[in-house]
Amino acid sequence: MPTLxxxxxSFALFFIGTAGVLLRxxxxxxxxAIELQLNAGNLALLAFSRSLGDLKGHVFxxxxxxxxxxxxxxxxxxxVGMYRTRQTINLxxxxxxxx
Amino acid sequence: MSTVTPAAIVFFGxxxxxxxxxxxxxxxxxxxxxxxxLLGTLAGTAGLYLFIGADFLGVAQILIYVGxxxxxxxxxxxxxxxVGDTRLSNPSAGLQFGVPLGVLLAAGxxxxxxxxxxxxxxxxxxxxxxxxxxAFLGEYLLLFELASVVLLMALVGAMVLARRAVKGRxxxxxxxxxxx
Numbered sequence: 001m002p003t004l005x006x007x008x009x010s011f012a013l014f015f016i017g018t019a020g021v022l023l024r025x026x027x028x029x030x031x032x033a034i035e036l037q038l039n040a041g042n043l044a045l046l047a048f049s050r051s052l053g054d055l056k057g058h059v060f061x062x063x064x065x066x067x068x069x070x071x072x073x074x075x076x077x078x079x080v081g082m083y084r085t086r087q088t089i090n091l092x093x094x095x096x097x098x099x
Numbered sequence: 100m101s102t103v104t105p106a107a108i109v110f111f112g113x114x115x116x117x118x119x120x121x122x123x124x125x126x127x128x129x130x131x132x133x134x135x136x137l138l139g140t141l142a143g144t145a146g147l148y149l150f151i152g153a154d155f156l157g158v159a160q161i162l163i164y165v166g167x168x169x170x171x172x173x174x175x176x177x178x179x180x181x182v183g184d185t186r187l188s189n190p191s192a193g194l195q196f197g198v199p200l201g202v203l204l205a206a207g208x209x210x211x212x213x214x215x216x217x218x219x220x221x222x223x224x225x226x227x228x229x230x231x232x233x234a235f236l237g238e239y240l241l242l243f244e245l246a247s248v249v250l251l252m253a254l255v256g257a258m259v260l261a262r263r264a265v266k267g268r269x270x271x272x273x274x275x276x277x278x279x
Contacts, residue, residue: 001110006151009114013121013140020125028130028176032137035168036121039144042160046151058231059239061156065163066246070253072168076175077260083179 006047014040027082027089031075038068110150117143134172141165155228 013036020033042061049057083089120139127133141164148157235243 001106001150005110005114006147009117009147012118013144016118016121016125024125026130028172028179029124029133032124032133032172035137035164036124036140039141042156043144043147046148046153046156049153050151055230055234058153058156059234059242061153062159062231062235063242063246065156065159066250069163069167070249072171073253073257074260076171077257079175080178080261089179 003047003051006043010040010044010047012040013037013043025091027079027091027094030091031072031079034075035068035072038064106150110147113143113146113150116140117147130176131173134169134176137172138165138169141169155231 017033017036017040020036021030024030024033042064045057045061045064049055049061079089082094086094088094117140120136120143123136124133124140127136141160145157145160145165148154148160
């Protein structure tokens with residue numbers, strides 16, 4: 001498959017992820033949409049890595065996956081803590097840092 | 100492309116899976132459905148990684164995302180949603196659909212097994228795992244170790260953030276004085 005197709009798909013995925021981040025108010029869905037964005041970035045990295053014959057894209061994609069795992073762990077811990085103190089994870093209701 | 104090749108069918112099938120499930124994640128009203136649709140997106144992306152020749156990353160994607168992050172997400176969904184928000188009902192289609200489908204699938208698989216001329220000579224695989232591995236332990240060793248430290252910090256941070264009250268204190272005092 002031509003690299004351009006992978007880039008189209010990556011764009012579509014990133015667009016959907018961005019729409020999810022901007023439109024949804026549930027913090028969990030926002031986190032999932034961020035994962036979509038990271039996946040889109042990985043796809044583009046790998047597509048370019050293949051078309052350029054360069055291994056760096058693989059290495060960076062691996063680090064992106066590792067950082068996504070860290071982000072998910074910390075983000076979900078924050079969400080659970082937030083829910084424990086406020087009984088909601090709606091981002092519009094969690095506008096201040098104080099309870 | 101004038102002719103439809105099997106590779107094209109697989110590629111566009113995976114594309115449809117990824118984009119369709121991603122749209123479901125972004126738009127679904129039910130947060131549990133969104134979490135399970137994310138599984139489709141991640142699995143489809145892993146298939147595309149394999150398709151693009153990055154077999155190590157494809158397996159890592161399944162291990163880390165599907166095995167780790169998605170399970171964490173499901174835990175968070177079930178921990179944070181009010182019981183009324185997630186409808187856990189699982190409408191079963193019933194035996195009248197399940198049995199014919201299962202019989203059909205079994206018959207198809209048996210047919211496939213006995214009619215396919217299996218290649219008995221081992222094809223020489225071209226592994227893509229060695230070169231990234233050497234890069235990690237050579238050129239990118241510092242970054243690799245940094246990633247380990249970041250993961251350790253994330254682990255400790257997640258534990259600190261999500262822990263219950265410190266022993267001997269009331270939950271309110273602990274959550275209010277998290278800076279201690």
